Amino acid sequence: MSNKFNEILRNESEMNLLKPDAEKLPIYTEFKGSLSNLNKLKDDEKSNKDIITKIEGYKSIIESEQENHERFVSLEGETKALNNKKVELSAELKRLDELEREKNTLIRDISQYNNDLETFYNDAKTVLSEFEEEIDPIKTNDDLNSLESLVENLRTTLKNEIDEIEEELKKLNKESISLNQEIKSLEEPLADIKEVDNKCPVCQSDISEDKKNELIHMYEETINNNNKKIGENNEIITKLNKDKSLKDANLLKLDSIKTKIYQNKHIVGDLDKFTKSLETLNSRINELQGKKNELKELDDIIETKNNEFKELESHDKKYLEANTLLKSYPDESKIKDELYTLSGKINLEEEKLKEYTASDSNLSLDMSDETLDDLIRDLSKKDTRYHILMGSVKSKAEYEEKLNQNSKEITQKENDISEIKKAIESSSYNEENYRNMIFLIDRLNEKFNGFTKEIAVNDNNLSIYETTVETIEKTIEANRKNKEEFIAVKEYYGLLEDLRTLYSKDGIQKDLRSQSRPLIQKYTREFFEKFNFNYSDLILDDEYNISIYGPEGESNIEMVSGGEKIAIALALRLGITQAMSKGNIETILLDEPTIHL
Numbered sequence: 001m002s003n004k005f006n007e008i009l010r011n012e013s014e015m016n017l018l019k020p021d022a023e024k025l026p027i028y029t030e031f032k033g034s035l036s037n038l039n040k041l042k043d044d045e046k047s048n049k050d051i052i053t054k055i056e057g058y059k060s061i062i063e064s065e066q067e068n069h070e071r072f073v074s075l076e077g078e079t080k081a082l083n084n085k086k087v088e089l090s091a092e093l094k095r096l097d098e099l100e101r102e103k104n105t106l107i108r109d110i111s112q113y114n115n116d117l118e119t120f121y122n123d124a125k126t127v128l129s130e131f132e133e134e135i136d137p138i139k140t141n142d143d144l145n146s147l148e149s150l151v152e153n154l155r156t157t158l159k160n161e162i163d164e165i166e167e168e169l170k171k172l173n174k175e176s177i178s179l180n181q182e183i184k185s186l187e188e189p190l191a192d193i194k195e196v197d198n199k200c201p202v203c204q205s206d207i208s209e210d211k212k213n214e215l216i217h218m219y220e221e222t223i224n225n226n227n228k229k230i231g232e233n234n235e236i237i238t239k240l241n242k243d244k245s246l247k248d249a250n251l252l253k254l255d256s257i258k259t260k261i262y263q264n265k266h267i268v269g270d271l272d273k274f275t276k277s278l279e280t281l282n283s284r285i286n287e288l289q290g291k292k293n294e295l296k297e298l299d300d301i302i303e304t305k306n307n308e309f310k311e312l313e314s315h316d317k318k319y320l321e322a323n324t325l326l327k328s329y330p331d332e333s334k335i336k337d338e339l340y341t342l343s344g345k346i347n348l349e350e351e352k353l354k355e356y357t358a359s360d361s362n363l364s365l366d367m368s369d370e371t372l373d374d375l376i377r378d379l380s381k382k383d384t385r386y387h388i389l390m391g392s393v394k395s396k397a398e399y400e401e402k403l404n405q406n407s408k409e410i411t412q413k414e415n416d417i418s419e420i421k422k423a424i425e426s427s428s429y430n431e432e433n434y435r436n437m438i439f440l441i442d443r444l445n446e447k448f449n450g451f452t453k454e455i456a457v458n459d460n461n462l463s464i465y466e467t468t469v470e471t472i473e474k475t476i477e478a479n480r481k482n483k484e485e486f487i488a489v490k491e492y493y494g495l496l497e498d499l500r501t502l503y504s505k506d507g508i509q510k511d512l513r514s515q516s517r518p519l520i521q522k523y524t525r526e527f528f529e530k531f532n533f534n535y536s537d538l539i540l541d542d543e544y545n546i547s548i549y550g551p552e553g554e555s556n557i558e559m560v561s562g563g564e565k566i567a568i569a570l571a572l573r574l575g576i577t578q579a580m581s582k583g584n585i586e587t588i589l590l591d592e593p594t595i596h597l
Contacts, residue, residue, distance in 0.1 A: 015389040022386035024360065025379040031356040031363055032372055038349040045342045048335050054325075055332050061322040068315035075309045080488060082302050084495055089295045091499070096288045102515060103281045109518055110274045113267050120264050127253045128154075141268050148261045155254045158247055165244045172233045172240070179226040179233075190219040262549050263537040270518050277515055327473070331466075514542060516579055524575030531567040538568070546572070 121138045124147060128135055131154055135147055193215055329335075357363045362375065501507055521540040528538050528548075537549040546557050546568055557568060577588055 011389045015386055018382050018386040018389065021379055021382040025376070025383045027356060027360065028363070028372070028376050028379055031353065032376065034349050034352050034356070035365070035372075038346060038353065041342055041346045041349060045339060045346065048339050048342065051329060051335055052332065052339070055329055055335075058322040058326040061318055062326065065315050065319035065322070068312050069319040072309070072312040072316040072319075075305055075312065077487075079302065079305050079309060081491070082298060082305065084491060086295065086298050086302065088495065088498075089291050089298065092291060093288055093295065096285065099281055099285050099288070103278065103285065105519065106274055106278050106281065106515065109522075110271060110278065113271050113274070113518075117264060117267055117271070120260055123260075124151075124257050127250075127257060130250060138264070138268070141265055144261055144265050144268060148258065151254050151257050151261070155251060155258070158251050158254065162244055162247050162251065165240050165247070169237060169240050169244070172237050176230045176233045176237075179230050183223050183226045183230075186219045186223050190216065190223070193219070259537070259549060262554065263539070266539050273514070274518065277511075513544070517542065517544070520572075520575045520579045522575075523578040524571045527571035527574045527578075528568065531571070533564060533567065538571070 117138055121135075124138075125135055128150070133150060133154070135150070136143065138144060138147065193212060353365060357365065503509065517540055521538070524540065525538045528535070533550075535548045535550040539547045539549070541547070548555050548560065548568070557565060560568070574588065
């Protein structure tokens with residue numbers, strides 16, 4: 001027992017020697033952990049400071065390039081608007097050559113119509129000069145109306161004269177026929193009386209020679225008088241027929257003038273439209289000639305703005321890159337808050353390390369990790385030996401500990417009893433106040449727990465709100481770009497609408513139909529005349545409705561026969577084709593051209 005106790009004492013002596021080193025192990029281990037934590041905190045601090053530096057750099061770039069960016073965006077919109085205007089001007093100028101061709105065609109048609117009108121005027125003047133009538137040059141439909149009235153009056157007078165001649169001819173022919181019949185009725189009795197002696201050829205009664213000669217003389221005289229009268233009538237008839245032929249010829253001339261008046265009314269109307277169209281074309285051509293200079297000036301402006309745009313492009317790129325990178329970083333205030341927190345943690349770690357180095361001269365902030373690890377390994381070995389020895393002296397320690405503990409407990413209880421007695425003697429204890437205080441403390445604990453939960457919920461909501469705000473910012477940026485694209489598309493759509501209106505059936509198409517109508521009418525009339533129908537003219541109105549003119553005056557398409565409809569349809573289609581080919585048509589293939597009649 002004594003040997004065992006002596007061994008315990010030796011172990012205890014050795015353990016006492018090892019105890020200071022064993023107690024250093026946790027300190028050295030904590031020192032290593034604190035030093036490692038300090039280095040990590042400083043790395044985090046440096047990283048956050050680098051981020052702050054970058055954020056400030058990006059903000060500086062954004063601030064310095066803000067004006068250039070705004071000018072760049074403004075130039076982008078201005079250039080787009082100018083290019084749209086250039087497209088419009090270029091599209092309009094493409095029409096210039098076409099308008100020149102239309103102008104030349106219009107001038108040629110006006111010249112042709114003026115020649116036709118002049119020819120008609122000269123023909124009418126020649127015809128009317130035979131009636132000792134004079135007319136003024138034809139310029140307007142009023143002139144044609146006056147001419148029509150004059151021709152109609154002359155036709156009426158001429159028809160009346162022809163009717164009178166025809167009536168006179170009827171009378172003379174009737175009289176000559178009656179005289180011829182009388183001659184024939186006398187020729188047979190005359191021949192008989194000459195052959196029969198002293199006998200009346202009619203009643204066979206006896207007559208004297210004188211009476212016979214008297215009858216012969218009377219018959220011959222009547223026959224001679226009738227023949228003479230017939231001869232006179234024939235001379236009058238010949239003269240009247242000649243006069244009637246002249247008047248019929250003049251009536252045909254007047255009828256021809258009357259028919260051509262209808263045609264020339266359309267020519268005068270077309271000439272008026274052509275003249276107005278020519279004025280419009282000249283105005284449009286002059287306007288487009290002016291727009292050539294405008295387009296040149298516009299090109300210069302666009303080039304200037306494009307050069308400025310290119311100069312600002314690198315600045316705008318820097319602005320956008322800085323703005324994008326800035327948005328990729330956390331909020332600066334959060335990083336600064338984190339830096340503040342890190343600074344506090346670093347200070348705490350440094351204070352702890354100072355305490356460690358102050359408590360042990362072997363510890364230093366400058367010592368290497370290898371040296372510290374060697375010291376910790378040596379202390380770990382001593383700590384292991386210390387705990388092994390502690391096991392061998394455990395019974396003594398437990399025994400002594402129990403004695404000490406019991407002694408302490410007795411002393412403590414005696415002190416507690418003494419204190420309680422003093423407290424009881426001096427206390428003014430109130431049971432109800434105690435319970436109220438307990439209840440109040442419970443209520444405060446409940447509120448504290450509730451506030452703690454609310455803080456946790458609010459922290460979570462704050463994180464959600466920050467994510468939502470970031471998403472909204474991205475959405476706003478995307479919407480801004482979409483808005484810019486929408487404005488561009490809207491402007492382009494407006495341009496398309498203007499072009500659609502310009503080239504609609506009520507726009508250029510209507511002008512083209514109106515300008516092409518005289519030429520199509522001309523070719524259609526030429527083709528229609530080749531069918532040799534008894535019509536003098538064919539007219540197209542502004543809506544391409546067809547009217548034809550014949551002996552009975554004006555007729556529309558519904559009033560003609562089926563064959564005439566087919567001829568008109570073919571002539572119209574051939575006329576349109578001839579006009580579209582600029583008069584250079586050689587061959588045309590028609591696939592059931594009358595199927596829709």
